[in-house]
Amino acid sequence: xxxxxxxxxxxxxxxxxxxxxxxxxxxxxxxxxxxxxxxxxxxxxxxxxxxxxxxxxxxxxxxxxxxxxxxxxxxxxxxxxxxxxxxxxxxxxxxxxxxxxxxxxxxxxxxxxxxxxxxxxxxxxxxxxxxxxxxxxxxxxxxxxxxxxxxxxxxxxxxxxxxxxxxxxxxxxxxxxxxxxxxxxxxxxxxxxxxxxxxxxxxxxxxxxxxxxxxxxxxxxxxxxxxxxxxxxxxxxxxxxxxxxxxxxxxxxxxxxxxxxxxxxxxxxxxxxxxxxxxxxxxxxxxxxxxxxxxxxxxxxxxxxxxxxxxxxxxxxxxxxxxxxxxxxxxxxxxxxxxxxxxxxxxxxxxxxxxxxxxxxxxxxxxxxxxxxxxxxxxxxxxxxxxx
Amino acid sequence: xxxxxxxxxxxxxxxxxxxxxxxxxxxxxxxxxxxxxxxxxxxxxxxxxxxxxxxxxxxxxxxxxxxxxxxxxxxxxxxxxxxxxxxxxxxxxxxxxxxxxxxxxxxxxxxxxxxxxxxxxxxxxxxxxxxxxxxxxxxxxxxxxxxxxxxxxxxxxxxxxxxxxxxxxxxxxxxxxxxxxxxxxxxxxxxxxxxxxxxxxxxxxxxxxxxxxxxxxxxxxxxxxxxxxxxxxxxxxxxxxxxxxxxxxxxxxxxxxxxxxxxxxxxxxxxxxxxxxxxxxxxxxxxxxxxxxxxxxxxxxxxxxxxxxxxxxxxxxxx
Numbered sequence: 001x002x003x004x005x006x007x008x009x010x011x012x013x014x015x016x017x018x019x020x021x022x023x024x025x026x027x028x029x030x031x032x033x034x035x036x037x038x039x040x041x042x043x044x045x046x047x048x049x050x051x052x053x054x055x056x057x058x059x060x061x062x063x064x065x066x067x068x069x070x071x072x073x074x075x076x077x078x079x080x081x082x083x084x085x086x087x088x089x090x091x092x093x094x095x096x097x098x099x100x101x102x103x104x105x106x107x108x109x110x111x112x113x114x115x116x117x118x119x120x121x122x123x124x125x126x127x128x129x130x131x132x133x134x135x136x137x138x139x140x141x142x143x144x145x146x147x148x149x150x151x152x153x154x155x156x157x158x159x160x161x162x163x164x165x166x167x168x169x170x171x172x173x174x175x176x177x178x179x180x181x182x183x184x185x186x187x188x189x190x191x192x193x194x195x196x197x198x199x200x201x202x203x204x205x206x207x208x209x210x211x212x213x214x215x216x217x218x219x220x221x222x223x224x225x226x227x228x229x230x231x232x233x234x235x236x237x238x239x240x241x242x243x244x245x246x247x248x249x250x251x252x253x254x255x256x257x258x259x260x261x262x263x264x265x266x267x268x269x270x271x272x273x274x275x276x277x278x279x280x281x282x283x284x285x286x287x288x289x290x291x292x293x294x295x296x297x298x299x300x301x302x303x304x305x306x307x308x309x310x311x312x313x314x315x316x317x318x319x320x321x322x323x324x325x326x327x328x329x330x331x332x333x334x335x336x337x338x339x340x341x342x343x344x345x346x347x348x349x350x351x352x353x354x355x356x357x358x359x360x361x362x363x364x365x366x367x368x369x370x371x372x373x374x375x376x377x378x379x380x381x382x383x384x385x386x387x388x
Numbered sequence: 389x390x391x392x393x394x395x396x397x398x399x400x401x402x403x404x405x406x407x408x409x410x411x412x413x414x415x416x417x418x419x420x421x422x423x424x425x426x427x428x429x430x431x432x433x434x435x436x437x438x439x440x441x442x443x444x445x446x447x448x449x450x451x452x453x454x455x456x457x458x459x460x461x462x463x464x465x466x467x468x469x470x471x472x473x474x475x476x477x478x479x480x481x482x483x484x485x486x487x488x489x490x491x492x493x494x495x496x497x498x499x500x501x502x503x504x505x506x507x508x509x510x511x512x513x514x515x516x517x518x519x520x521x522x523x524x525x526x527x528x529x530x531x532x533x534x535x536x537x538x539x540x541x542x543x544x545x546x547x548x549x550x551x552x553x554x555x556x557x558x559x560x561x562x563x564x565x566x567x568x569x570x571x572x573x574x575x576x577x578x579x580x581x582x583x584x585x586x587x588x589x590x591x592x593x594x595x596x597x598x599x600x601x602x603x604x605x606x607x608x609x610x611x612x613x614x615x616x617x618x619x620x621x622x623x624x625x626x627x628x629x630x631x632x633x634x635x636x637x638x639x640x641x642x643x644x645x646x647x648x649x650x651x652x653x654x655x656x657x658x659x660x661x662x663x664x665x666x667x668x669x670x671x672x673x674x675x676x677x678x679x680x681x682x683x684x685x686x687x688x689x690x691x692x693x694x695x696x697x698x699x700x701x702x703x704x705x706x707x
């Protein structure tokens with residue numbers, strides 16, 4: 001491995017963020033791809049640019065087209081229209097067995113009649129390799145996923161987590177240019193999933209292969225990926241880093257799908273510099289948002305505030321007319337690390353508030369309890385205006 | 389007093405009578421459900437078989453019944469039992485029987501292979517068709533069973549005859565000058581057996597192919613295999629249980645087949661079923677016929693046991 005060239009003074013360093021570099025060449029290009037099944041449009045005019053060594057996530061609910069898009073990258077489905085380029089080559093019509101792409105299946109799809117070593121080595125028999133080289137490669141792959149001692153086992157003799165690792169080793173054995181992972185952690189239980197998440201990232205860093213991951217689990221997408229494409233009903237709604245997508249969602253769908261959020265529908269009343277003031281339905285005072293969003297006075301918008309950015313208190317705030325709301329605690333969920341409040345405003349609107357439990361407190365010392373009258377407040381910089 | 393002082397390890401209180409009665413009833417129902425089929429097998433399979441074994445150890449005689457009795461009471465009241473094994477020795481001496489067995493095994497084996505070659509694509513096609521058309525296709529496979537087996541074989545006689553459908557059509561179009569001799573040949577027997585037993589091959593094959601995970605095929609293709617390689621590496625090895633089950637379902641009844649070779653076959657090289665029939669009805673030598681039947685049964689039990697052994701191993705591996 002050669003060391004990455006040091007960034008030249010005066011030039012921004014794009015090594016970790018190639019998508020910001022206007023001169024970077026995308027590794028995978030999806031160009032206006034459409035896929036129809038009869039009358040049903042599974043993927044609708046999707047365009048994506050994925051860069052080398054990225055861990056790119058396609059995130060969305062079931063039926064949003066993310067798996068169909070992945071299957072088109074693998075070559076199992078042909079686009080109705082549009083192009084797919086991998087490493088500069090048009091792969092739109094190339095059959096799966098001729099693509100430099102491998103896939104890890106959701107069901108793992110391990111061959112039940114073959115041993116672990118035979119499974120991992122299956123793709124290598126099509127390579128021009130001597131038998132010794134092939135055995136070495138299988139051992140190398142099994143070492144990568146820490147399954148050396150299981151080489152002779154059959155898939156049904158392994159646990160779910162071990163099967164997942166065999167599937168990963170098998171899909172990496174041919175050293176593909178692009179690895180596709182369909183819900184890679186979906187079949188694992190929660191603890192194992194968290195552990196495997198980091199293992200997957202380490203392996204990706206080690207082998208340096210570009211990963212495209214399909215998942216419906218937003219936490220998984222946030223933890224794993226360099227960038228996320230949020231999909232809904234066949235279209236890509238937003239592409240961005242986990243922080244972009246979570247902190248600066250560009251539409252109501254993304255805001256609501258990734259994490260939980262409070263959306264206050266309203267109308268823009270004044271604009272002063274970067275501060276937009278909104279009169280929202282069901283909230284007494286005015287809502288101020290300090291984030292430059294191109295809007296005009298009178299447009300209907302949604303003010304979005306994440307539950308953890310709202311302060312909950314029994315005391316009346318100093319400026320109760322701005323970014324404040326009074327209500328009553330309807331529900332209280334205690335999760336240990338945080339507490340979740342459902343607060344009902346006078347208008348009947350329910351607002352979600354999450355409170356980080358920084359201090360240890362006994363039940364009888366709880367500051368805010370069921371049925372308490374409370375004030376909610378947040379800073380103008382914590383909220384966003386959504387137009388889409 | 390003593391009951392109140394019982395320590396905690398005392399037996400739990402007896403469950404209400406109603407539950408215990410229901411328990412007993414469900415257990416005895418299980419026993420009854422198992423007993424009925426086994427009783428049936430005992431009365432209608434094992435007992436007749438033992439009678440056949442007994443007859444095979446007797447000698448033929450002109451009497452009623454036409455064989456000697458195995459046991460007799462001597463005048464001083466003692467029981468004398470006489471077993472004759474020459475019927476079995478006779479089966480080895482006369483080449484008619486040996487060639488009959490070999491002929492039957494050969495024809496059954498070739499027919500089974502033909503059924504596999506014809507049946508596999510059919511089963512594969514059905515398994516990969518859309519779920520709605522699948523049921524119609526399966527129905528079509530078993531449709532011939534709705535007509536009598538004997539009738540269908542008679543129909544083939546009409547088709548294969550010198551003046552039959554095939555010859556008439558071929559002569560009419562000038563493909564041949566003279567009608568081809570198809571009746572009473574091995575060809576006709578193969579045709580009859582493959583035609584009759586094909587569903588028994590298709591159905592178990594369909595079951596194994598249908599439950600195969602399609603992502604296995606995709607995985608193989610993804611790893612660089614073309615369609616035929618996917619078939620050889622994945623589909624074929626994983627359908628072995630269906631091939632074995634279908635193979636035995638065709639091979640076993642085909643070996644003892646009587647009707648098809650009798651109606652369509654070549655009388656000069658009979659299968660063992662034909663030999664057996666002639667021994668009983670034409671020769672009226674019941675003991676020899678019984679010996680032929682016993683040996684045939686032993687020949688067929690071996691593959692059945694092999695099949696069961698295979699199934700058990702599969703079941704253990706599948707866990």
